[in-house]
Amino acid sequence: MKKVIFYLSLLVWTILFIYPFLWMLSATIRPEQEIGGFNIIPSQITFESYAQVFAKIPIVRAFFNSLFVALTVTTGTLFLCSMIGYAIGRLQFLGRDIIFYLVLITMMLPLQIILIPLYILMVKLSWVNSYYSLIVPWTVSAIAIVMLRQYFQSIPRALIDAARIDGCSELRIIFHIVWPISVPALITVGIITFMTTWNEVLWPLIVIREHNLMTMPQLVTIFAVGGQAESLLGVQLAAATLLALPVIIAYTFFQKYFIESMATSGLK
Amino acid sequence: MLKQVRRTFLLIKTMKILKIITAKFAKNDRIGYALVMPYIVHFCLFIAFPFGFCFVLLFHKWDIVSEMQWVGAGNFYHIFQDKLFFKAIRNTFTFLLVHIPLQIGIALFLAEMLNQKIKFRGFFRSVYFMPVVVSGVVITILWDQLYAQDTGVINMIFVQLGLPKMPWLTSPYLAMPSIAIMATWKNVGIYVVLFLVGLQNVPKQLYEAADLEGASHWYKFSRITLPMINPTMLMVVILSTINGFNLFIEPYVMTGGGPMNSTLSAVLYIYNQGFYFYHMGYAATLGFCFAAIVFLVVFLQRKLVEQKPLD
Structure with a gap:
């Protein structure tokens, strides 16, 4: 039991360090108006943002x-x-x-x-x-x-x-x-x-x-x-x-x- | 005639002596000098010269384009009346006041956890270290979104927890602490690793002896662990302080020094004075004063944190 709590807290910290990066990645491949919120799975994938970066x-x-x-x-x-x-x-x-x-x-x-x-x-x-x-x-x-x-x-x-x-x-x-x-x-x-x-x-x-x-x-x-x-x-x-x-x-x-x-x- | 012969003779003699000296000198030293030559050139050009020239700038007003103008102690006189100078110092201390305890607390906690007998230690360590390798620009752009007042993830979590939305970057009271939290998130990985090394170097016998005496967890931590990792602690404090005084890209991208100059950092102020207003003399004076403060603060921290070794 103690071990479970121990690993769980390590996992919480892991999420704390990884989640922002995943959020960033997902924000770049979804339509602009969908950005925001903690859901990191985009409903549709678009590379419009990257295209704009390369163009600008x-x-x-x-x-x-x-x-x-x-x-x-x-x-x-x-x-x-x-x-x-x-x-x-x-x-x-x-x-x-x-x-x-x-x-x-x-x-x-x-x-x-x-x-x-x-x-x-x-x-x-x-x-x-x-x-x-x-x-x-x-x-x-x-x-x-x-x-x-x-x-x-x-x-x-x-x-x-x-x-x-x-x-x-x-x-x-x-x-x-x-x-x-x-x-x-x-x-x-x-x-x-x-x-x-x-x-x-x-x-x-x-x-x-x-x-x-x-x-x-x-x-x-x-x-x-x-x-x-x-x-x-x-x-x-x-x-x-x-x-x-x-x-x-x-x-x-x-x-x-x-x-x-x-x-x-x-x-x- | 005689004089001339004598003179030539003397010349030959001195040349001979010189030759002996240089030969002896060269045999031992020439290679060494040749190898350190790049350092000497680099030092003269990019360290000694700028350092010396800084003292010229201290007493001049200059915008690079026109003539230098001697102002005596004018720059220093100006600095002591410059509200923004003191504001930048205060902001840096606000940053350090949040950053250092948070950094030490979290890093020590995570290092303690990783120092147990666990699986996947390498994995956890490399996850916590990831933000360290990523450019500060990326972290800042990312956290700028996370901190956003209405759409930011952090405020959404706050709302879920029944807390009010916080004006992370728009309130003059919260902006600098917010940047300090972000900087902690970015840098804590280094200090986890440093503390982990420190913890692994504590002799196991000390804990075993304490266990025999029936010491509590807290007792062991405060009487064995903390004193033993004191050198690491000092290093963390000093490195964080220097980081704090070098803070630039975070406020530059996130807030531009605002709101109400509450995130104006030392380097950002130098940058603005030097490369926005082209007040080269004044910017150099600011740099000089900030550097003096860094030295003073680090010196005091050494005195405060450094302990005498245990008997």
Whole structure:
């Protein structure tokens, strides 16, 4: 009996977390005037809302923009931060600790302080309305450096020394010796970087004004706020669903990695 | 003539010394420097420069297009008379006051449940985590509908339960708490996982010892569990606080900061000042002040929540 109540309460919470998503999905495939109410089974199915989204905003283009930006930032972060993390964690050089402290300090730097000056820098570099502003400032991240450094430090010294004796260059050591045994750390950093970049809205809203260059979350935001959706709920929700779908699909396949990565970093 | 020879000689000698130094230096260090070079470039360009330039902006009035105008402490003088600045701080604290206890309560409750011997733990955990991975924009658009006064699902449930319809997003008193509830729903999954890890790290012997003494559930929870997961608790409080001060997309999409500026958040106010009115100097000053407040609050929370380890 106690067990039944226990599982029942877990189930109630499950519904609390799943139901809104199902409601959203059902709202996008039913006629506009039927939206509202908790019934999630539509009386008739129509894809009118999706058709309107595709007709009104360049959402496919935005999807590929987002994908391009997120993939580039993730690849860049993995390469650069591996190099930096390896140097800080495994090499000896003058001023190494100073650089490590700098990394730790930048981790604590609040976003509010940087926001305006960084935008002005983008203006001065004429990177406004360009992919550069979405990619270049974010390819080096303090969290990624710290996580990779920590993982690299756990690699046995003998392995790296052996590679050095064999005449491996440090770059080859990083990418041929260290990388294959650091897959868990690379996955973690990769997922965190990809997700933060994919979901970022504030920065694109600031630096991108041209519809063709907008990222997907930004375009959906502007669509919902800017009145282009003509306060049609189904259309707004359809845009939101299109934005959520790729991530939810990826999540259902790799949930274990997602949870471990995002929880270890404590990120949103 | 002699002078010239001497000079060349000296030059050669110094060059030799320099060469020895750089050779020695390079052998050990060159690779290291080469590898951290991207960080140094990134740091100078995207962190040190903006940070330094922030201090220039603090004392200027500027709309990017025209000339910068020196205003001395004018921005700070303005900020202390700016009702919206204080309003944004108050709103953030309203948010935190609802968000943090709710977050800790629900996350701890769910983590405790999942920490029992249960089937499908992985399934439940991944369900509770789902809103975390979805973009805040999606969550906000969705909850905007759920909160709707006449057609929203939440009010329909309220009516079914015999409660009055609530003006979730249209009342200045309710709007910020509503956003805080939504943010809790979105983020609680992370904290469930964090607490679950914390709970699993509590040594079983402690509970066994307490069981031998016939301790009650509550006693075990308050005297063993809570002190043991204190570090996790501190992390949750600090992360939620930082989240609260970074709140932007939720009010931007849902309420635009209204009604009556009751959901104007720190970042939203910076955004409005900077990118709506183009008051760059003032927006930077706002950012500086908010950042200082974040530091202060996090520092105080550390002092308050952090306990000395148990003997």
